[in-house]
Amino acid sequence: MQCGIDLGSRSVKLVIMNPGTKQLAAANVYETARFYREYGQRTDKGLAVDFGALGLPAVTGLTATGYGRNTIAIVGATIIPELKAHMLGASYQTGLTDFTLLDLGGQDSKVIKVRKGRMVDFQTNDKCAASTGRYLENMAAVLDISLAELADYSENPVELSATCAIFGESELIGRMVEGYTTAELAAGVNYSIYKRIKPMLSALKSDKIVFTGGVALGSAIKTFITREMGAEVIVPEHPQLNGAIGCAVYKADK
Numbered sequence: 001m002q003c004g005i006d007l008g009s010r011s012v013k014l015v016i017m018n019p020g021t022k023q024l025a026a027a028n029v030y031e032t033a034r035f036y037r038e039y040g041q042r043t044d045k046g047l048a049v050d051f052g053a054l055g056l057p058a059v060t061g062l063t064a065t066g067y068g069r070n071t072i073a074i075v076g077a078t079i080i081p082e083l084k085a086h087m088l089g090a091s092y093q094t095g096l097t098d099f100t101l102l103d104l105g106g107q108d109s110k111v112i113k114v115r116k117g118r119m120v121d122f123q124t125n126d127k128c129a130a131s132t133g134r135y136l137e138n139m140a141a142v143l144d145i146s147l148a149e150l151a152d153y154s155e156n157p158v159e160l161s162a163t164c165a166i167f168g169e170s171e172l173i174g175r176m177v178e179g180y181t182t183a184e185l186a187a188g189v190n191y192s193i194y195k196r197i198k199p200m201l202s203a204l205k206s207d208k209i210v211f212t213g214g215v216a217l218g219s220a221i222k223t224f225i226t227r228e229m230g231a232e233v234i235v236p237e238h239p240q241l242n243g244a245i246g247c248a249v250y251k252a253d254k
Contacts, residue, residue, distance in 0.1 A: 001025060003059040004247030005049070005077070006085065007068035008032060010106030010133060011214070013241050016056060017248040022092075024248075026056055027241055036072070046073030063247035067107060080250055082243060087112055087119050089246030090210045093236035100206040102197065102225075103242065104215035106133045111200040123200040133214045135168065139189040142172050143182055151218020153186035160192040168192070190220035194228075197221075201229065209233050212242035 006013040012035040016026040030039070039054050040047040051058055064077040065085035090101045097117040103110040109132060113121040140150040158180045162168040168189075175185055193215070201209065209231045211222055216239035225233050238245060 001057055001059045002061040002248050003049075003051075003063070004085075004244040004249070005062070005064040005066070005074065006241075006243035006247065007064060007066035007072055007074075008106055008243075009067040010137075011240075012036075012066075013244040014054075014056075015241055015244045015248050016059060017245075019061075022249070024238075024245070027238065027244075028054075029240060032068070043075060046075045048075040063250050065243055065247050067105075078250075080247060083110065083112055083119060083122055083124075085243045085246035085250065086110065086212065087114055087246065088249045089242035089244070090114070090212060090236065091117055092245055092249045093238065093242065094210055094234055096208060096210065096234075098206065099208040099210050099234075100201065100204050100231075101210045101212065102201060104132060104193070104197070104211075104213040104221070106214070108132060109197055109200070111197070111204050113204040113206065121204055123204060125196070125200070135193070136189065136215065138169055139172060139186075142169055143176075143185060143189075145182065145186065148218065150186045150189065151215065151220055153183050154190060154220040154223040155187055156184050157191035158184045158188035160188045162192075187220065190218075191224060194221055194224040198229075201225065201231075205229065205231065207231060211235050212239040214240045216240075 002017045002019050004015050012030045012032050014028050039050050062077045064074045065080050065082050069079050086103050099114050101112040109125045111123045140147045158175050162171040211233050216235045222233045
């Protein structure tokens with residue numbers, strides 16, 4: 001069995017793939033600190049993943065990527081760049097070779113242009129959390145609604161102009177005081193993310209946009225892209241696991 005791990009800033013995504021059938025045998029998402037604390041064993045070579053404690057079978061190959069790939073040494077793992085992992089995962093999940101990939105993670109956003117199965121251009125934004133899942137988590141807390149509920153609002157968005165996640169909270173509270181409904185405020189939060197990623201999508205646009213990352217579990221961003229850019233937006237079966245799947249595919253193809 002081949003294992004792919006995406007060491008995200010907010011969560012660790014892990015999949016196990018049968019290299020013969022390329023079917024997922026296991027797939028899980030863990031809170032990052034908990035994963036390192038409960039399922040990692042510190043050794044002189046780095047952090048060894050305790051697959052027994054995870055209730056998973058032993059693996060014959062391990063590939064890792066993600067936010068923690070350069071700071072956490074996973075024993076026995078082949079390390080590959082995030083962009084490559086996400087491109088491979090998107091191609092595997094959709095069967096496409098020509099598309100633009102949009103990945104919105106916990107701390108950054110990535111847009112990758114893929115042609116004939118190869119990355120030809122990309123743009124990333126990790127300077128501010130305002131267009132990421134972390135921003136959505138903060139805004140959901142301010143609105144006192146779940147992240148899942150927040151991510152589905154797209155009608156009548158209120159204008160939000162702050163480009164910083166911290167100032168964004170203050171602006172959102174100010175709009176609440178002005179009397180806007182929770183639905184309008186939530187839609188405004190989602191639209192503010194769309195506005196920040198739109199320049200990257202426009203620069204690397206394709207007829208088909210594959211949307212991955214935890215943010216893709218909600219419908220609002222997909223709605224805005226479809227409505228305003230006229231592109232077909234494809235959310236694969238496992239958007240949050242895409243990077244880990246790409247790692248497993250990479251190893252399985254060796």
